[in-house]
Amino acid sequence: MNKILALLAAALALGGLPALAADPLADITVAANAVPGFAGFSAERGARFFRTPGGSWSCSTCHSDDPRRAGRHAVTGKPIEPMAPAVNPRRLTDPARVEKWFRRNCKDVLSRECTAQEKGDVITYLRSMGR
Amino acid sequence: MPASRSHERAKARPAWIPGLLIAAALAIPAAPAAVLADGGRRSPDDPAWREECGSCHVAYPPRLLPAQSWRRIMATLDRHFDADASLEPGRARGIEAFLVANARQASSESALRITGTGWFRREHDEVAGLFSSAAVGNAANCGACHPQAEQGRFNEHEIRLPGGNKR
Known part of the structure; x- marks a missing residue:
């Protein structure tokens, strides 16, 4: 019975406290550190990257030019919640989720995966924004 | 004897603990097992499907496409209508099983786009001109006319055309 209670408590804790999950920036920092010449992440560089088109799209195409505001999917038009944690605290809290969407x-x-530098810059930029 | 002592302890367990456990289990937030569909039928629900398929568009209910179409869609998620929607393989398999188990019963149909199916065209032939209007935008915006689309409900009696006209 105690085992069951402990398991139940653990399940409730895991379901109710996602904030205890690892920081998505941690693994990205480890990867960036492995690249020669890495000199830290930059919010300013992240801001530029966020608005720079690769082909026809940039991050801001769907996520709005102001990440504190809701975006809209470029094809379907479905609203996308704001990316800035200051206004949407659930953003950038789950490493697997962050990796999946990057x-x-x-x-x-x-048309390629982002580098650790690019990912870290964007996260740093989004986290630097106030409300 | 240990066995009998253990038995005594078990008998001494307060009767309210199992009830408490059940109450606690029921209190864990969970997606509803099923939501109402057309004509009051139950539309199956699946948390992974709802989350993964509902990020960029309405989580299209499985009954909108036949099994063959869902299999092809799930096999090409890395180039899903010009976007990368790839998933971790285990999660993709679970969602595919849900889609196939609840798919439309239509052996002759194999369209990948819901708008390309015969039933969709027939159901929308009178209103197809509205898809590109400012109020709708495109045919993926189910909610523009089907306010309960996110709940899997497309009942004819619940349609609200843009401008407030009931159909």
């Missing part, structure tokens, strides 16, 4: 969206925008 993988997909970088291919859509740049």
Whole structure:
């Protein structure tokens, strides 16, 4: 019975406290550090990257030029919640989720995966924004 | 004897603990097992499908396409209508199983786009001109006329055409 109670408590804790998950920037920082010449992430560079088109799209095409505001999917028109954690605290909290969307969206925008530098710059930029 | 002591302890367990466990389990937030569909039928739900398929567009209910179409869509997620929608393989398999198990029963149909199916064209032949209007934008915006689309409901009696006209 105690085992069941402990398991239940663990399940409730895992379901109710996603904020305890690892920081998505941690693994990205490890990867960036492995690249010779890495000199840290830059919010300013992230801001530029966010608005720079690869082909016909940039990040801002769907996520709005102002990440504190809701965006809109370029093809379907479905609203996309704001990317800036200051106004949407659930953003950038789940490493697997962050990796999944970088993988997909970088291919859509740049036809390749983003580098650790690019990902770290964008996260740093989004986290630097106030409300 | 250990066995009998353990038995005594079990008997001494307060009767309200199982009830508490059930109450706690019921309190864990979970997606509804099913949502109402057309004509009051139950439309199956699946949390992974809802999250993954509902990020960029309405989570299109499985009954809108036949199994063959869903299999082809799930096999080409890395180039899903010009976007990369690739998933971790295990998660993709689970969603495919849900889609196929609840797919439309139509052996002759194999369209990848819902708008390319015969039933969709027949159902929308009177209103196809509205798709590109400013109020709708494109045919993927189900919610423009089907306010309950996110809940999987496309009942004819719930249609609201842009401008407030009931159909």
